Amino acid sequence: MAAERDWVVAIHGGAGGITRDAPPTHEVQVRAALAHALLTAGAVLDGGGEAIDAVQAAVVTMEDSPYFNAGRGAVFTADGTNELDASIMRGDDLRAGAVAGVRRIKNPILAARAVLDTSPHVLLAGVGAEQFAAHAGLSMVEPEYFRTEERWQQLERARAKSTELPLAALANPIDHKYGTVGAVALDAKGNLAAATSTGGLTNKRFGRIGDSPIIGAGTYADNASCAVSATGQGEYFIRLAVARTICAEVEFGRKSLADAAKDVIEGRLAMLGGEGGVVAIEASGSVVMVMNTPGMNRGSLARGGEPMVKLFADE
């Protein structure tokens, strides 16, 4: 039998979503929610659980928390609805599952997991994805479940600033809140996994899908290189295939994960004008958390350690 290795988990609760002007109570609550997510994933890993179960557990706690733009607390589309996206991937066999544009699934990450486990497909969208989730026995909720007053006020502010012309409004999306959540983990058997979940953009239109449900953009895991979960301006992450590109630099370019993540986030992403960050773990267990924003809600926990939680870039 192979020796049991140390496990490690890293999470994010979005980049650019919090400032030092935020009420101190809000900051305390976000830090507590991140620590809770880490401890939940850590309990899975400490019990010998799989990396994929750990990242799923961490994301479920953040979907259930109103402090992140995922699950309850998701931002509103221009129609006043919440459209949620999520994806999850195993590093051992590259199986993956994702859902996009769902409005009635309580925990979109569990629907992504069900797609991975029980369907031959990877990505299901809209009402079809909801039908699949209901067939799979997942908790369905009324759309009002996701509503929080703070997110509704964000939509009202965005609407007030927005023009009446949808195409003109598209050219200048406002009130972006990068509160996407995600997790990456390495389990004691040496397997990697990654998961990401989001409520998208405030006031978004036209069925826009960002990077979070896109395997290779917002989420990637491959035992041959690393596991990555991203947060930020999704369009730039799709164009750069951020998660896959970081893993590819490790696999084909023989870079360290830290150098690969910096090249993509501080180099390529910044060069295109995109903002955001990633949390990542390489097969050796090194954790990397890189952003080109003033902050990214994030944390990590390794076997035998305490949760480490940070919000600001210079922290």
Add this chain to the structure above:
Amino acid sequence: MAAERDWVVAIHGGAGGITRDAPPTHEVQVRAALAHALLTAGAVLDGGGEAIDAVQAAVVTMEDSPYFNAGRGAVFTADGTNELDASIMRGDDLRAGAVAGVRRIKNPILAARAVLDTSPHVLLAGVGAEQFAAHAGLSMVEPEYFRTEERWQQLERARAKSTELPLAALANPIDHKYGTVGAVALDAKGNLAAATSTGGLTNKRFGRIGDSPIIGAGTYADNASCAVSATGQGEYFIRLAVARTICAEVEFGRKSLADAAKDVIEGRLAMLGGEGGVVAIEASGSVVMVMNTPGMNRGSLARGGEPMVKLFADE
């Protein structure tokens, strides 16, 4: 001023969609449609046009042809509808556009192009994508426009073989026809572009989205490496991020495009049990067309040459 370079375009009309048992007239028609697409793209490039306009023009002709699973002639979902996906990408600035699950846009590739040119987004889905396309002034059609009798018969056969239980049916998708179309081009200025369009899978359910609208999976273009358009079992192409991975092996692994494409299609894809192929062009102008299926409808055309069209792997 830089010297004008030679241009080249390569296209595919799907892998695994034709056999030597097909009626000879069908084979002749497919070959003629591929040659027409190549000549249409070649005219754009010969006139000094951009690679992105050439790949778009090639794909439009194949969407308009009933002989491919894209635009008119798309396969039917389990609901008896046609749900179309398309994506397009520029290699010079990595801008990209895509639409997924659209039912009323005559040429989905033109909607993908409009997303690239006129929106800050990359991927729009469903009714929202249709609203965007209508706002952008594109031709909208009644859903019946896409219907062909041959595709309807495919659905009837698939339904007859299918079980009543949707989840059980999912576990054994049948009557796959990989008639996806795509194009890659290098223009005289040295810019690459790629485009892909599909009607998805016969009898598909649950809003399934394949690799064709996924930047990094079915489509990728980066002047730093190559342009790729893929066709095949989309789920495997998403899990491997096939198009981005081929370009990444060229960029970071310093492999030739031929070696990179073989590694991904004959190696990684085959290892996972996936079937399909790609057409690709590297920045130097070399064309690669690789498949692990008995055939892939494909062709290429370079400045001053004649269209080269092939259907079978051993041709």
